[in-house]
Amino acid sequence: MLGEEVARKLCPRFGLSAAETETVAWLVRWHLLMTMVAFKRDLNDPKTIADFANQVQSPERLRLLLVLTVVDIRAVGPKIWNGWKGQLLRDLYYNSEEYLLGGQIEGSHQHRIRETIADLRKVCPNGRIWNSKNLPINSMIVSGWRWTTLICCACRNRARSRRERRNPDHYHPV
DSSP states (O other), X not given: OHHHHHHHHHHHHTTOOHHHHHHHHHHHHTTTHHHXXXXXXXXXXXXXHHHHHHHHOSHHHHHHHHHHHHHHHHHHOTTTOOHHHHHHHHHHHHHHHHHHTTOOSTTTTHHXXXXXXXXXXXXXXXXXXXXXXXXXXXXXXXXXXXXXXXXXXXXXXXXXXXHHHHOTTSOOOO
C-alpha cells in the first residue's frame, strides 16, 4: 500500500487528473491480482471470474491490468514468460471482459472460436483447416479456447513453411 500512497501523491504532480491518479493508484495496489488469479485459481469456475471482474470493475482497468501484468512478468527475465502463462492470462482476460460487458461466463468463447475458424478458412488452402489427426476441424466438437490457439499455431507454421519454400534465403519468423 506504500506504492499506492506514493502514486496518489506523485500523479497530480505529473499533471494526471483525479481519475487518472485513481487508476494508477489502483493498478499499483493490485498489480499482482491478475497473476495470482490466472496462475492459482480455477479459470473455469464462474465464481472465480465473477470475483476477479468485480474487483477490476471496468474493461479499461482490465486492459491496463493485463498490460501491466505481462510487462511485469516479462521484466523479471527472458525465460520467465511462456505460452502457458500467456494462455492463462488470455483466458482470464476474455472471461472477465465478457463478464464485465454483461455476457455469460460459461461457453462465452464459442463465438470467438467460430470467428477464428472462419478467418482461418479464408487464408488456408481450399478453406480446409486440419487438426493433428488429419481430420477436418469442422467435423469435431470444439471444446474450448485452446483449440483456437492450436489452430492458429498450425496455420502460422504452415504459412511460415510456404514462405521458406518460396524464398529460402529471405526468412522472417512470424
